[in-house]
Amino acid sequence: MSGAGTPDFFYREAQRLGYVARSAFKLLQIQKQHKLITQGSSVLDLGCAPGAWLQVACQSLGPLKNGGTVVGIDLKKVKVPPLYCDARVRTVCADVMKLPKNQVRALSPRHKGFSVVLSDMCPLVSGITTRDAALSAGVRNAST
Template identity: 80%
Template sequence: MSGAGVPDFFYREAQRLGYVARSAFKLLQIQKQYKLIKPGSSVLDLGCAPGAWLQVACQSLGPLRSGGIVVGMDIKKVKVPPQCDSRVQTIAADVLNFPRQKIRELSPQQLGFSVILSDMCHSVSGITTRDAALSAELGMRALDLAVGQAAISQSPNDDDGGPNESRPGVLRHGGHLVIKLLESEDAQDFARICKPIFNKASWLRPKATRPSSREIYLICQGFR
């Protein structure tokens, strides 16, 4: 639905095409522009409910014989949505507390994932600074889970000093990371941290983002 309660174009299209939410069109646009998910990819989808990104991720893997997996996590219990096949599984867990080793164990041969997507967000309170801080907390968890503390510490933009190998990430080298954030100074810090540790980091505001929303996606390609 649109902000005014009137079904908008993306809502109607989602209904027509069998997507469980209009957010499907955000990942479809990311896929069209960046082609992050390929046949055989292993995808971790953080904050996956109600499952529209799971549907798009599964489609992007191509036919079942191409392989690949999609693991969705959300604090809410999520059923695997229609149009997904046996490569998709979901786990109900709080990403802020779930042990990273357990996440690694869900990846093929425990080697990590080739694509990590974070569309996580709290319900918006309307207090700009509070919403931005909560969004940054979830975004930082996604980044830390993906690349590990060592990579973040080695970024010239990190203030915490030396490397810390004790928290390795679950993103494979060469892999891609998408993080949803709310526009703020904190969001700009993410770009400063990510630019040196990925081959490319750029911002995207998908067309399906509601006009009233301050959400933006940081698209990080090629983990070094």
């Protein structure tokens, strides 16, 4: 959405195409330029809510017969979007910052790890500029 609260072009386009968020276009552009996700890739999406990158990642795997997997982790419970996603996509509700590495690896095919790791995470924000800046920088106990 644009700053004025009116839907912008990318918001409207995401709605028209069935993506759950305009952020899908960020990953589509990255994928177009760099082809990070290939057929058969195992993809980990950190901070996957609301699920637009899950949609693009699954699309990028190609047809279901080509295999591959997409696992999304988020603090929020995320329902796998029905459009563009198939049985290769699943989500986990957890704090990825506190999840042990071996538990993350256990989510991957044959427990060997992921070939692609995506993240569009941001810290939870309060709306208080100085506090949010400190949270973004990773400073604990930021007060205003």
